[in-house]
Amino acid sequence: MKDNNHSDRFSTPVKLLSYAEKTARTESFISVLLGLLQVTMTIALAYWVASHLHHAVYQSPYQLPDTESWAYLVGILVTRSLATFLQSRIGNYASIKIRNYLRNWALERTTRLNIRLFPRFKVAEVSNLLTSEIDKQFGYFAEYVAHRKLAVYMPVAVLIAAASVNWVVPLILLFTGPMMVVFMVLVGWKAGDASRDNLQQLNRLGDLLTDRLKNLQPLQLVGTTEQEADALFKQSENYRQSTMKVLRIAFLSGTVLEFFAAVSVALVAVYLGLFFLGKYDIGSWSGLTLFEGVFLLMLAPEFYAPLRKMGALYHQKTDAVTLAEHLIKLDEADAAATKEASSCSLPDIQSIRIEALVSGSGNVNRGVHRPVSFELNTGEALLLKGPSGTGKTTLLDTLAGLRTQVGGKIIVNGEVTDVFRQQSWYRQVGYMPQTAELLFGSLRENLTLGCHYADEVLFEALRAANAESLVRSLPGQLDYVISDGGGRLSGGQAQRIALARVFLHQPSLLLLDEPTANLDEQTAQEFMQQLELYRRRGGMVIMSSHLHHKSDFFDQVVDLEAPASVSQSESETQAKTTRETHSL
Missing domain, CATH: 1.20.1560.10 (ABC transporter type 1, transmembrane domain)
Incomplete structure (x- = not known):
């Protein structure tokens, strides 16, 4: 047959x-x-x-x-x-x-x-x-x-x-x-x-x-x-x-x-x-x-x-x-x-250079931040700074291949690359939003994402993310079922599980969107320590945050600023939303 x-x-x-x-x-x-x-x-x-x-x-x-x-x-x-x-x-x-x-x-x-x-x-x-x-x-x-x-x-x-x-x-x-x-x-x-x-x-x-x-x-x-x-x-x-x-x-x-x-x-x-x-x-x-x-x-x-x-x-x-x-x-x-995945195979990411990149929002062909340029190599970390509304999440979405770019270039390993909806790019990039995304299923399913790993390998990744004791304390351990978004796990515990998933799959590039915004100071410090371990293993990190972080962890810091027209539009939208809320 x-x-x-x-x-x-x-x-x-x-x-x-x-x-x-x-x-x-x-x-x-x-x-x-x-x-x-x-x-x-x-x-x-x-x-x-x-x-x-x-x-x-x-x-x-x-x-x-x-x-x-x-x-x-x-x-x-x-x-x-x-x-x-x-x-x-x-x-x-x-x-x-x-x-x-x-x-x-x-x-x-x-x-x-x-x-x-x-x-x-x-x-x-x-x-x-x-x-x-x-x-x-x-x-x-x-x-x-x-x-x-x-x-x-x-x-x-x-x-x-x-x-x-x-x-x-x-x-x-x-x-x-x-x-x-x-x-x-x-x-x-x-x-x-x-x-x-x-x-x-x-x-x-x-x-x-x-x-x-x-x-x-x-x-x-x-x-x-x-x-x-x-x-x-x-x-x-x-x-x-x-x-x-x-x-x-x-x-x-x-x-x-x-x-x-x-x-x-x-x-x-x-x-x-x-x-x-x-x-x-x-x-x-x-x-x-x-x-x-x-x-x-x-x-x-x-x-x-x-x-x-x-x-x-x-x-x-x-x-x-x-x-x-x-x-x-x-x-x-x-x-x-x-066909798209086979015809657009990308090699392992060794370096990524951004030249005057501008990210868009929705179907509007208009940038939400001013042009950004930087270069990142294996084992380096970069911090995207800026107040809320300056386009940090949109920029990360563009780098993850979830949004199209309005202008500029993304150069991977010295070649201009279109990463939008490229499956080979998705396989090399890890994306952790502000709230850890966990599926309705067992911890094993959340870690493996359909792949097959031995229990020893899973616990090794959990140990690296400082989450082994947490999982062993749960009924069923790796077979413990959680609901969408983490269920009964706290924000810090869900972040550890998500980080263990990163250690398990080892993406070449890790994108983090405000990962410590909802964590207490001690949990945030533990998270950054485990992130340092990932970077030492050769991973590249791009993290957005409006909080102050120790500068010795990041090799570069990029300040994002929204264009004046976007800032004015967002202010008007916020005022309109406030009026509608009061009217309701």
């Missing part, structure tokens, strides 16, 4: 679905065989009924079927029922296997993309994709995949059986059958559009609900909860209407297919009736008896039964294609991120 990481494999939704179906190839093959067994038993049943009805009319005196005939009938009915039951069970099992494969396939890509899922994929969209969208394809993989072949094999078997006694009836069936197929295709196009619109409305509803729940408190403060509730109701109505549209198309498809099937069977009945009335004698190989008439009349509905079922299942194909389109979108994002 080929590597499914290659996105060109899944250039179309059909290719993706076909590849996923291969995971249940054996089950699909058995399901097709069971379907052929069913149609064989159906033909045998028609033969049994037609022969005994013929004998009942023409045999004098008529004798009831013997024990062997009844046993033959029971065997036919039991075999067909058992084949139907087994086909259903195997189809369910195949559907579970295929859906599990697709879910794992999608999870692999979402895990690799991580935060890069956004903004292309929102939270509600990813949640719907991994749960409801894949689960909705139960019927497609359980029935449609196997029935797609049976819709060809079963009518062919009926045609062969009918052609053994008459050649006109098979022609009638062949003439009317394609009309049902054409109608299925036409309805399928309309159903595909309705299915895509239904999925879009579901994602919109999920995004809207997620956003409003996240910002519930501000909405309550400004008194707009009623308006937002009306907006949610309106979007839920849009989703309901789109869902009903899909159901209407499905019911319309089933009704029209039943109509075509009834008309087609009626044509066969009219032909046979006129033949028995002596209006013509064409079509029969050697005369047409009651046996042949009943046999053909019983086979006619069975010719259309697979096509009718295919039509009822056809709307599930449109849902599956919509899902595959969504998965391909995810695969393309993963392929683009992989």
Whole structure:
């Protein structure tokens, strides 16, 4: 089996679905065989009924079927029922296997993309994709995949059986059958559009609900909860209407297919009736008896039964294609991120030089501080000083590759480098904000971040950050679960865990944003001592702070100043915020 990481494999939704179906190839093959067994038993049943009805009319005196005939009938009915039951069970099992494969396939890509899922994929969209969208394809993989072949094999078997006694009836069936197929295709196009619109409305509803729940408190403060509730109701109505549209198309498809099937069977009945009335004698190989008439009349509905079922299942194909389109979108994002990471590989950071760098804020192409220039080498530390609002955090975001630069150059190892959203840059840079960022999970997960380290290595990093005794005192130690942002850990304890994570992964460049602002003096001194250990190991440190620090730790000090226009704008914004607060 080929590597499914290659996105060109899944250039179309059909290719993706076909590849996923291969995971249940054996089950699909058995399901097709069971379907052929069913149609064989159906033909045998028609033969049994037609022969005994013929004998009942023409045999004098008529004798009831013997024990062997009844046993033959029971065997036919039991075999067909058992084949139907087994086909259903195997189809369910195949559907579970295929859906599990697709879910794992999608999870692999979402895990690799991580935060890069956004903004292309929102939270509600990813949640719907991994749960409801894949689960909705139960019927497609359980029935449609196997029935797609049976819709060809079963009518062919009926045609062969009918052609053994008459050649006109098979022609009638062949003439009317394609009309049902054409109608299925036409309805399928309309159903595909309705299915895509239904999925879009579901994602919109999920995004809207997620956003409003996240910002519930501000909405309550400004008194707009009623308006937002009306907006949610309106979007839920849009989703309901789109869902009903899909159901209407499905019911319309089933009704029209039943109509075509009834008309087609009626044509066969009219032909046979006129033949028995002596209006013509064409079509029969050697005369047409009651046996042949009943046999053909019983086979006619069975010719259309697979096509009718295919039509009822056809709307599930449109849902599956919509899902595959969504998965391909995810695969393309993963392929683009992989290509970006492989094509922009950066060597280990030995030196970084900043020339007249200006960082921007948001989508505004305007600097938030005056141009900054400095040079930093291995084992050196630099302090960014300045009051609040001078752009220290924005500058660190730019150096971390989280923001684009407005002007200036970033020169890494003597070469001008664009670090914005470069995965190889992210792997070499550590970023510690003012409040330590800890995940909802175990301490081990917070330290390793998905990598694998022995416990001895983890405790060595904790020991270097002066956090070993803290972790050993916790219940479960490395398996102790903390909530977002540190949970019950104090600010200083969370900082130690974050610093241990730095020692464990050893980034070449460490960016610190006001790391000691919320720490007491003793904890801050311990933090700086452990930071000195990291620097001695060859790490580079850039730290922002508006507090006074010992100058012997830092090799350079850079004073940041905001441009006059920015300072004036921030003052006006602060005044406006104060007025709004008082008005509330």
